Amino acid sequence: MNKRFFLKIFSTFFLSILFTKRLISVENPNIINPNLTDEQKRIMFGDGTERAGTSPLNFEKRKGSYHCANCNAKLFESVSKFDSGTGWPSFNEAIPGAFKTKVDYSFGMKRIEYHCAKCGAHHGHVFNDGPGPNGKRYCNNGLCLIFIPD
Numbered sequence: 464m465n466k467r468f469f470l471k472i473f474s475t476f477f478l479s480i481l482f483t484k485r486l487i488s489v490e491n492p493n494i495i496n497p498n499l500t501d502e503q504k505r506i507m508f509g510d511g512t513e514r515a516g517t518s519p520l521n522f523e524k525r526k527g528s529y530h531c532a533n534c535n536a537k538l539f540e541s542v543s544k545f546d547s548g549t550g551w552p553s554f555n556e557a558i559p560g561a562f563k564t565k566v567d568y569s570f571g572m573k574r575i576e577y578h579c580a581k582c583g584a585h586h587g588h589v590f591n592d593g594p595g596p597n598g599k600r601y602c603n604n605g606l607c608l609i610f611i612p613d
């Protein structure tokens with residue numbers, strides 16, 4: 464393997480760990496829910512990702528709505544949820560205005576990251592390969608969501 468390429472990957476990985484640690488160790492003014500776990504803080508305020516297939520919400524099929532685990536803003540309706548087979552809860556449509564997006568170049572990929580418009584918490588990435596009329600696939604960390612059944 465090319466030595467410079469390896470060095471670049473290694474430094475990106477190392478810096479992302481440093482940056483994540485720094486972000487969650489500082490008192491983050493955006494943290495509203497005092498009961499967030501360290502893992503939730505790492506994902507929501509350190510742009511982290513939970514391990515695929517670990518969220519019980521992957522199997523949630525009831526009618527209801529999905530809310531931000533930090534600020535409780537309503538983000539998705541259960542009718543927009545679908546099984547993407549990725550191991551993360553996936554949705555083809557978000558509540559209008561629920562999210563803001565930015566381009567994320569981490570890990571050598573160009574992806575669209577989205578975060579809660581109300582509290583700024585990171586939730587996941589949105590892709591253009593989803594089912595449904597707008598073709599979106601919101602790939603959301605389950606730990607960032609609270610499901611409220613109807």
Ligand SMILES: [Zn+2]
Pocket residue numbers: 531532533534535536579580581582583584
């Ligand atoms: Zn929020």
